[in-house]
Amino acid sequence: MTMGDTIKHAGEEAVGKAKEAAGRATDDPELQAEGRGDQASADVKQTGDKLKDAAHDITGR
Template identity: 55%
Template sequence: MTAENKAAAKSDQAKGTAKEAAGRITDNERLTDEGRAQQAKGDVREAGEKVKDAFKR
């Protein structure tokens, strides 16, 4: 996993967590959903990188 891709995945996950929390606090369903989607994007990106790493070995 390259450092750039790993950082981007973690960044998406962290931003998603923050958005989801902000959405819950403000009772904003759209923001909560957006946060969940961004977390999922980070999870998928991280999983893809792990698959790439597995095949490099």
């Protein structure tokens, strides 16, 4: 995994948080849900990144 992926996935999570907050502020449940979905997607990607890093640490490849 590259540092670029880490930054990209963290950025996706931040965008999701912003969308969720904007949805709350404007009383837009669809935007809130989209933001939560973006955050969940970013969390899955970040978990995958962590697993790849752990596997690399164990195998050295």
